[in-house]
Amino acid sequence: MTKLKVATCSLAGCFGCHMSLLDIDEKLFELVKAVEFDRSPITDIKHCGPCDIGIVEGGVCNAENVHVLKEFRRNCRILVAMGACAITGGIPALRNNVDLWDCFQEVYHYGIGLEKGQIPNDPELPLPFDRVHPINEVVRIDYFLPGCPPPADAIWKFLTDLAAGREPKLDYDMLHYD
Amino acid sequence: MDTLETAAHPENLRRVVIEPVSRVEGHGKVTLLLDAEDRVHQVRLHIVEFRGFEKFIQGRPYWEVPVLVQRLCGICPVSHHLAASKALDIIVGAKQLTPTAEKMRRLMHLGQILQSHALHFFHLASPDLLFGFDADVAKRNIVGVAAVAPEVAKKGVLLRKYGQEIIRHTAGKRVHGTGSVPGGVNKNLSRAERAGLLGEIDTIVEWSREAVGIIQKLFADHAKLYESFGRFESNRLGLVRADGALDLYHGGLRATDAAGATLFDHADYQSYYELIHEEVKPWSYMKFPFIVAQGSEAGWYRVGPLARVAQCDFIPTELAEAERLAFKAFDGGAALSAPLGYHWARMIEMLHAAEGIKELLLDNDLSGGDLVVRGEPQLRGVGVIEAPRGTLIHHYRVNEDDQIVSANLIVSTTHNNQAMNEAVRQVARQHLDGRTLTEGLLNHIEVAIRAFDPCLSCATHALGKMPLELTLVDAGGETIGSLRRDGA
Amino acid sequence: MTKTFTLDGKVIPFEEGETIMEAAAAAGVYIPHLCHHPEFKPHGSCKLCTVNIGGRLGAACTNRAAEGMKVESETEALNADRRALTQMLFVEGNHICPSCEKSGNCQLQAVAYHLGMLTPHFTHFYPARDVDASHPDVLLERNRCILCELCVRASRDVDGKNVFGIGGRGIKARLIVNSASGRLADTDMSVTDRAAEVCPTGAIIRKRHGFTVPIGQRLYDHHDIAEVPVAGMERPKK
Numbered sequence: 001m002t003k004l005k006v007a008t009c010s011l012a013g014c015f016g017c018h019m020s021l022l023d024i025d026e027k028l029f030e031l032v033k034a035v036e037f038d039r040s041p042i043t044d045i046k047h048c049g050p051c052d053i054g055i056v057e058g059g060v061c062n063a064e065n066v067h068v069l070k071e072f073r074r075n076c077r078i079l080v081a082m083g084a085c086a087i088t089g090g091i092p093a094l095r096n097n098v099d100l101w102d103c104f105q106e107v108y109h110y111g112i113g114l115e116k117g118q119i120p121n122d123p124e125l126p127l128p129f130d131r132v133h134p135i136n137e138v139v140r141i142d143y144f145l146p147g148c149p150p151p152a153d154a155i156w157k158f159l160t161d162l163a164a165g166r167e168p169k170l171d172y173d174m175l176h177y178d
Numbered sequence: 179m180d181t182l183e184t185a186a187h188p189e190n191l192r193r194v195v196i197e198p199v200s201r202v203e204g205h206g207k208v209t210l211l212l213d214a215e216d217r218v219h220q221v222r223l224h225i226v227e228f229r230g231f232e233k234f235i236q237g238r239p240y241w242e243v244p245v246l247v248q249r250l251c252g253i254c255p256v257s258h259h260l261a262a263s264k265a266l267d268i269i270v271g272a273k274q275l276t277p278t279a280e281k282m283r284r285l286m287h288l289g290q291i292l293q294s295h296a297l298h299f300f301h302l303a304s305p306d307l308l309f310g311f312d313a314d315v316a317k318r319n320i321v322g323v324a325a326v327a328p329e330v331a332k333k334g335v336l337l338r339k340y341g342q343e344i345i346r347h348t349a350g351k352r353v354h355g356t357g358s359v360p361g362g363v364n365k366n367l368s369r370a371e372r373a374g375l376l377g378e379i380d381t382i383v384e385w386s387r388e389a390v391g392i393i394q395k396l397f398a399d400h401a402k403l404y405e406s407f408g409r410f411e412s413n414r415l416g417l418v419r420a421d422g423a424l425d426l427y428h429g430g431l432r433a434t435d436a437a438g439a440t441l442f443d444h445a446d447y448q449s450y451y452e453l454i455h456e457e458v459k460p461w462s463y464m465k466f467p468f469i470v471a472q473g474s475e476a477g478w479y480r481v482g483p484l485a486r487v488a489q490c491d492f493i494p495t496e497l498a499e500a501e502r503l504a505f506k507a508f509d510g511g512a513a514l515s516a517p518l519g520y521h522w523a524r525m526i527e528m529l530h531a532a533e534g535i536k537e538l539l540l541d542n543d544l545s546g547g548d549l550v551v552r553g554e555p556q557l558r559g560v561g562v563i564e565a566p567r568g569t570l571i572h573h574y575r576v577n578e579d580d581q582i583v584s585a586n587l588i589v590s591t592t593h594n595n596q597a598m599n600e601a602v603r604q605v606a607r608q609h610l611d612g613r614t615l616t617e618g619l620l621n622h623i624e625v626a627i628r629a630f631d632p633c634l635s636c637a638t639h640a641l642g643k644m645p646l647e648l649t650l651v652d653a654g655g656e657t658i659g660s661l662r663r664d665g666a
Numbered sequence: 667m668t669k670t671f672t673l674d675g676k677v678i679p680f681e682e683g684e685t686i687m688e689a690a691a692a693a694g695v696y697i698p699h700l701c702h703h704p705e706f707k708p709h710g711s712c713k714l715c716t717v718n719i720g721g722r723l724g725a726a727c728t729n730r731a732a733e734g735m736k737v738e739s740e741t742e743a744l745n746a747d748r749r750a751l752t753q754m755l756f757v758e759g760n761h762i763c764p765s766c767e768k769s770g771n772c773q774l775q776a777v778a779y780h781l782g783m784l785t786p787h788f789t790h791f792y793p794a795r796d797v798d799a800s801h802p803d804v805l806l807e808r809n810r811c812i813l814c815e816l817c818v819r820a821s822r823d824v825d826g827k828n829v830f831g832i833g834g835r836g837i838k839a840r841l842i843v844n845s846a847s848g849r850l851a852d853t854d855m856s857v858t859d860r861a862a863e864v865c866p867t868g869a870i871i872r873k874r875h876g877f878t879v880p881i882g883q884r885l886y887d888h889h890d891i892a893e894v895p896v897a898g899m900e901r902p903k904k
Contacts, residue, residue, distance in 0.1 A: 010205070012229070016252020016353045022301065023352055025339040026332065032321050042301060043319045044200045044621070064226065084764050087785050088756075089792075091249040091764055094234040096792040103230035111232070112573065112586045113455040114465075115474060122461035124195075124209055124224050137789060144785040148764035149252060149353050172890055175779050177763035178354075178770065237797055239805055241876045246765035270874075350881025354764065357880065365880040550878075579799035580873055 013058025023152035064126035225464035257565030264561030266360035271553025278546035279362035289344025294566035300334025312618025362550035413479035422491030478596035481568030498530035696892035767876030768868030770884025800851035
């Protein structure tokens, strides 16, 4: 049996969804019998190759996020939005009603005990967007897995359903937005 | 010595970038500037994402903050949850928590230390240590470890699981729970829950001890490499208990210099800002903190397991204390400044956490019913905790209407900003300078970064993110080649 | 003789003058709703309780039950419409469940769970809305308001204070406070008012009480809203 290729990444997220993925605990060893990880924070593969499933955590907050997201969409047959941030923007979207310039000023000019206050502007830093966006506003998404983070059981059920060719279905206890 | 922070003439150099840095938590990149002879002229670790928590929590009701700000980080949410709660304890006038509340929080925190340290050592760092820094990229991950050393991988996964279960029992769920509230906690632990968790604790303590043995043996077997790799000298910062013991939940601030001399001790963290300032550099969203008295050039420091274990007077649990003594004695103290010494100190702390969890689970106070206290409200509070990665500072001001007016957060990885940059530059000097860069050589840079267990997720609370990939750009700015970890 | 109608094939007894919603609730059958509350005059605005009454669509909270009526509620089509309505409510406001103290006890969230909503789907508005923290004991979080007007009705009809109102029209409609300053502190609102506890979401909350119920013990943590009777929804004892 050929293994499913799975890539994962975190955009404007906190890595909590990836932690929840690891919270399947020892079932991880069962999972890797059916699944091979491509690009992911747990491997050293830096760019996503052709994959069966791409799992994206986090919303889109800067130009680099868009490049990564589009690379995932191009390469992944099935693209999954994992967690509140990817689906709604999440907590980072709280800044959507604050002027980005005010945000920068607060952090890099007015902070307590701050010296050489200045707003970082090196070309190495990707362009931040004025708003944080859910990923389905940027690319087509095939499945949504809500939660902050989605429970490990939900991730496990979802992946094993997909691997078995079933339409994924979450029980009540697996569906939470917080 | 050339600091390698800023090249004198960047315009004639070629740029190499490692993006994203992988097997760390969060996103970052490293850029190197090289001349025609492959000599390294500039190395920078950039934090490239911005989130602006300090701004957007303004106006929020204060009791929401411990639950809101833990979303800074999914790896160590408990640290933010508790640091914010400690600051808010001050704001609600809770001078002394009930024994049940304090012990529930301590238990939650030790669960966090256990799971985070296990995650870092086994899931993220162990492939480099077990296979070599330039091993085949395809097997350099936890799945590769499971194939070669299934017992090691399994114990790592189960150690993390146990820590996560402690968090679930105390906070309601494993990631982003709600257990701690201003002035206390929202639940206790039943006797039955305690008994269930105690059932496995001896195995957890034993496996933690074995983990210390793994890194100790690696140091012994590869002493020359492990002691020198990315080595630099620096000040240290961390909390200590009143008697000088390691205490990850509460204490006073202690800073020591590279030789171990005291810079300040048992300092009240409510006025941390008189001791520590931060500098902004244009090329990173992560600020650069330093000790005010030493100034920004000499005052930077390291935090985290290596700083804590090196500068505490003792560890108050038996097995971990024995390991601390062995660690300090190793080769005349050679591991105390070595970046890879972080792994060793981290495993000693994991053992301490396992022992501490056992002690707490046996304590009937955990099942008490007195959960919250309140007192005379205050308008300002600072909470500091030793998170898995180091000292974590949360500082809030509120108005009379219970809303947050301002916030200042200095996260663990930010404290280590200069130290990580220093380690990366040392590795560049030691291993990359004048050589043709290969994927394996570039991984050396990441091995040094990983030693700090940086949480670039936390670190981007201000604005942005940090992944590793290398692109070669010629003097005219034209891309002449790129190097990626996937070999593409 | 008891009069009856059928709801999704189930025989539901009713008393003359009862709405479909009232009769269903008394029989322990859940019809999704947000703006309805048994203590208050039906409003018919959220449209979530729309049912198929013998071939035409109508709000269960305003249509009276009639002998022999055939009502459908839990159908694919009706639930798809309900899901879309709920999704619109989510994107029109700023419903950030992860940090909301009402999470787990929120009817908007619970209805969305009941309907299997996995994503708000529509483009988020991220509207700029105010928080009014001026009152010493009650916080008004307009980001979470769904304009159900339960607080308006409770304050006017039960508390006799008329603290709240709806200002503006269409997408600009918003919850306003009836004081010269527009601030809650300048009204006679009290934390013991019915209006302070009737909000189905986290828009009106008691200050300093958030997150005191542990995860796992909240209303909808393990039970679908259809299985959790709303207080007062039982048939009033005669």
